[in-house]
Amino acid sequence: MELFSQPVIRMNPNPVTEGDTLSLTCDTQRGRYGENTQLVFVFYKGKDEVQRSLSSEYRLPSVRVQHSGEYRCAAVTPDNRVYKASLTITIQVPELFSRPQIRVNPNPIREGDTLSLTCDTQRGQYGENTQLVFVFYKGRNEVQRSLSSEYRLPSVRVYDSGDYSCAAATPDNTVYKESPPITIQIPEMFSEPELTVSSNPITEGSALTLTCVITSSTVSTRELQFAFYWDGQELQGFTSSNQYQVYSVQLEDSGNYSCKVQHPATGISKASEVSYIQAVGGAVRPVVSLSPNWANILTGDWVTLTCDVGSTAGTAPRYSWYKDNEMMNNNKQTNRQSLIINNAKTTDSGTYQCQTDTSERNEPVSLSVTDGPLILQAPPYVYEGDSLAMRCYSESGGDTMFYKDNNPVAPTYGDILHMNQVNVTATGTYRCSKDKTYQTDDVFISVRASSNIPEELLIQNDVCVSWKAELGFKETSISPKTKKSIYVIVVMGISLQDG
Incomplete structure (x- = not known):
């Protein structure tokens, strides 16, 4: 059984x-x-x-x-x-639907296009009436889950590039099939713009040209528009020109400048980085002053030379110092405005000059260091109306006498000769002596005429009359700060600016 x-x-x-x-x-x-x-x-x-x-x-x-x-x-x-x-x-287990394939349209694609991704699958005999859920991924991140087999990205950007895949699944997720990934590379329509400047820092009154430069583009530049900004304010709206000009820069035009490029047909726009532009005063010669204000000193003394460039210095100026036409400080610029000579030696004698990036060199200033018994200490020059002081200096004492053009002049007090509010008649050759034993070499002192025209003569009814060391005419421009037209007419060294 x-x-x-x-x-x-x-x-x-x-x-x-x-x-x-x-x-x-x-x-x-x-x-x-x-x-x-x-x-x-x-x-x-x-x-x-x-x-x-x-x-x-x-x-x-x-x-x-x-x-x-x-x-x-x-x-x-x-x-x-x-x-x-x-x-x-x-x-035999018939499939409800085939493994999906992800398809791209348009292909190839460019920045600004509308990208359409389709998750294509074929339903089998038993899956014709089966509802499917479609999931789209960028890399490992789910970007869309819906009943639609299409995923759309309007106006794609370069950052939309990457690996994409899709999946089809039954609503209860019992059947889930994923496509192979595809790589989508979106070339940029045009590069991020760069703002180039004709000169920076730029001298007051000069012409400034801003150019919005793109290094690569898949479209014609005729399809692009450019705009310019100053401290976040629009200087020039979108136009076909990639340049903006300020014909006569003012000091208040200093600020942060940028530009933007757009493709009107797609709405794609890109902005440049911000560039700070410094407007500085006209290039003038600096003034070097001595402290103490003597052109002659004895060995072992000290003296400080100071370079004054006023408004031409700009922000954090760099100074170059020259002795006898040779650059000092190992041919390097410095941020020090003053040059200090301690324990002076005869080798420190010479002519001194200074210069910044925005100025010329000053007129040479002579410094004489001697180890003789007696020197006449005096400034190399003074201006009309200034005080003039000179000293008959020695390491030993004694009675002092001054001479101007060989005529004796008694000291004001001690070894000092002091004159108030000098005029050009004080110009001449000076020397001094001690106890009639020692006598200095002759020193020529110049009293220079001062200008009767101040830097700014008149400000009235928004019209500024100012001194300009130039002759000619300036073109009209729009000041970025005031938005006013600037008219500059220069006649005989005087310029009229109408704001």
């Missing part, structure tokens, strides 16, 4: 479709003598054992196409003395 009958393998559901839970049952009938016999059930796919247990059921949740194949089962006693196998059945 048989313990159990030959098993039969049964499937549920039948037919099965992708995503279903498939149940395979190994049915056998126990005989009279096998009612209490424990059985072990073995399931096979092809030649491979896929399950061995006391359960007569083998379940495959959410079957896929790859689960298709030949299946059979067997019932066997625990000691393996009785083994009976079922017949083989073939299970």
